Amino acid sequence: MPSEGEPHILAEIAERHARIGREQLALLRAIGRLDPEAPWVREGARDLPHLLAMRLGVSEWKARRWVAAARRLPELPGVAEALASGALSLDKVVELTRFATPRDEAGLIRWARHVSVWAIRRRGDLLERAPVREDRRAQRDRRAEWWFLQEERRFGLLAHLPAAEGAALAAAIERWAERVPAVPDEDGELPDLAARRADALVAMAQASLAAEDRADRPTVVVHTRLEPSGGPTPGAELERGPVLHPETARRLSCDARVQVVLEDGHGNALRVSPVRRFPPEWMLRQLRYRDRGCVFPGCGTTAFTVAHHLRHWSRGGPTELDNLALLCSFHHRLVHEDGWRLRRDGDVFAWLRPDGRPYRPGPPPPAPAGPPRPAPADRPRPALAAAAQARCAPGPAP
Structure with a gap:
C-alpha cells in the first residue's frame, strides 16, 4: 500500500518533470540557433552533432536526434508546448518531430501521450521514406564499439550498421543461437533467447579466431626522393598509392609496419630502412x-x-x-x-588550434547548490538546463 506521503512526492516529481521540460525546450531552441552546416572542424568536430556529443557528454546518436528535432520545432508549436508543459517527454518529442506536420500535430500529440517511445519511433520508421543519401550516410556512419564495465565484470557492445547488413548479422546470430547448447544455470534454469544470442555471438568470434591466426598489419612502404641540392622533396609516395603530403605519410606510419625508401631523382634506391613496427x-x-x-x-x-x-x-x-x-x-x-x-x-x-591558440572546451555549467529557484521568464537558467539534460536525456537507440 502506498504511504500517505507518496502522492505528494508524485506531485513533486510531476512538477519537476514539467520544469525540466521547459528547460529542455530552451536547450533545443538554443541548438536550433546554431548552424548545422558550419565548418565545426575549427572546434575539433566533424559536424554539429559531433561537437555537441563531445561538449555535453552525450552519445553522438542522441546529439544527432536533438539537432534534427531542433530544426523541426519552429514549425511544430504544439509539440513545443507539449514538451514545455510536461505533457510529452523529450524522448517522445525527438521521435515525433521526425514525421509530425503542422496539419496533424494536434492529433499526434494526443496519441503520443498514451503510447510508448518505441511506438512513436516505430511509426516514424514506417512513415519515413529515406532517400538514397540516407543509405549512404548509414554506410558512412557504420561503427561498432565495446567497453568493459569493471565493477560489474561485464562487457558492453554497441553497433551501428546499415539496415541490410544489420539484418544479415541478426540472421547469423539467430542461426548460431540454434546451434549453441543451452547450458542450465546453477538453479537449473535454461537461458532465455537473449542469453542464447549472447552465447552465439561469442561462439562466432571463437570460431573465427580458431579458423585463422591474426594477420600482421600491412607494411607501409614510403618512397621519398632527394633533390639535386640534397634536400628532400615536399612529398612522399606510397608503394601502392598516390603521392602524399609528408604529414599524411607520418599519420599513416604512426601505428603500422613502416619501411622508408630514399631515392635519387631517377627513382634509384639510395637507402632502404629496415621494417619497423611502432609501437610493439x-x-x-x-x-x-x-x-x-x-x-x-x-x-x-x-x-x-x-x-x-x-x-x-x-x-x-x-x-x-x-x-x-x-x-x-x-x-x-x-x-x-x-x-x-x-x-x-x-x-x-x-x-x-591551427592558429596557435590553446583549445579549451567550454567548462560545464556549475551544478545548482540547492533546489532550483524561480527565474524570470526572459532569462535562461543554464545550471538548471544542464541538470535537466543530464537527468532526462534520451537513451541510445536500441
Missing part, C-alpha cells in the same frame, strides 16, 4: 590502459584509435609511452593534415 603490442596495451580512448577533450572514442607520436619518430621522437597519445582517426587527421598541435603537459594533454 605490449606498449599498445599499456597506452590503451593509460589513455582509455582518444585524448581529445570530450572525445574518448575507443574504436579505430592509433598510437600517435607527439614528436614523430622520423624527427627523432622515441617510441616510448611518454611520447605517445591515443587518438581516434578523426582527431589524428586534425593533428597531421589540419594543423592542430598536441603536446603533453605533465599528466594532461594540451591542444593548440
Whole structure:
C-alpha cells in the first residue's frame, strides 16, 4: 500500500518533470540557433552533432536526434508546448518531430501521450521514406564499439550498421543461437533467447579466431626522393598509392609496419630502412590502459584509435609511452593534415588550434547548490538546463 506521503512526492516529481521540460525546450531552441552546416572542424568536430556529443557528454546518436528535432520545432508549436508543459517527454518529442506536420500535430500529440517511445519511433520508421543519401550516410556512419564495465565484470557492445547488413548479422546470430547448447544455470534454469544470442555471438568470434591466426598489419612502404641540392622533396609516395603530403605519410606510419625508401631523382634506391613496427603490442596495451580512448577533450572514442607520436619518430621522437597519445582517426587527421598541435603537459594533454591558440572546451555549467529557484521568464537558467539534460536525456537507440 502506498504511504500517505507518496502522492505528494508524485506531485513533486510531476512538477519537476514539467520544469525540466521547459528547460529542455530552451536547450533545443538554443541548438536550433546554431548552424548545422558550419565548418565545426575549427572546434575539433566533424559536424554539429559531433561537437555537441563531445561538449555535453552525450552519445553522438542522441546529439544527432536533438539537432534534427531542433530544426523541426519552429514549425511544430504544439509539440513545443507539449514538451514545455510536461505533457510529452523529450524522448517522445525527438521521435515525433521526425514525421509530425503542422496539419496533424494536434492529433499526434494526443496519441503520443498514451503510447510508448518505441511506438512513436516505430511509426516514424514506417512513415519515413529515406532517400538514397540516407543509405549512404548509414554506410558512412557504420561503427561498432565495446567497453568493459569493471565493477560489474561485464562487457558492453554497441553497433551501428546499415539496415541490410544489420539484418544479415541478426540472421547469423539467430542461426548460431540454434546451434549453441543451452547450458542450465546453477538453479537449473535454461537461458532465455537473449542469453542464447549472447552465447552465439561469442561462439562466432571463437570460431573465427580458431579458423585463422591474426594477420600482421600491412607494411607501409614510403618512397621519398632527394633533390639535386640534397634536400628532400615536399612529398612522399606510397608503394601502392598516390603521392602524399609528408604529414599524411607520418599519420599513416604512426601505428603500422613502416619501411622508408630514399631515392635519387631517377627513382634509384639510395637507402632502404629496415621494417619497423611502432609501437610493439605490449606498449599498445599499456597506452590503451593509460589513455582509455582518444585524448581529445570530450572525445574518448575507443574504436579505430592509433598510437600517435607527439614528436614523430622520423624527427627523432622515441617510441616510448611518454611520447605517445591515443587518438581516434578523426582527431589524428586534425593533428597531421589540419594543423592542430598536441603536446603533453605533465599528466594532461594540451591542444593548440591551427592558429596557435590553446583549445579549451567550454567548462560545464556549475551544478545548482540547492533546489532550483524561480527565474524570470526572459532569462535562461543554464545550471538548471544542464541538470535537466543530464537527468532526462534520451537513451541510445536500441
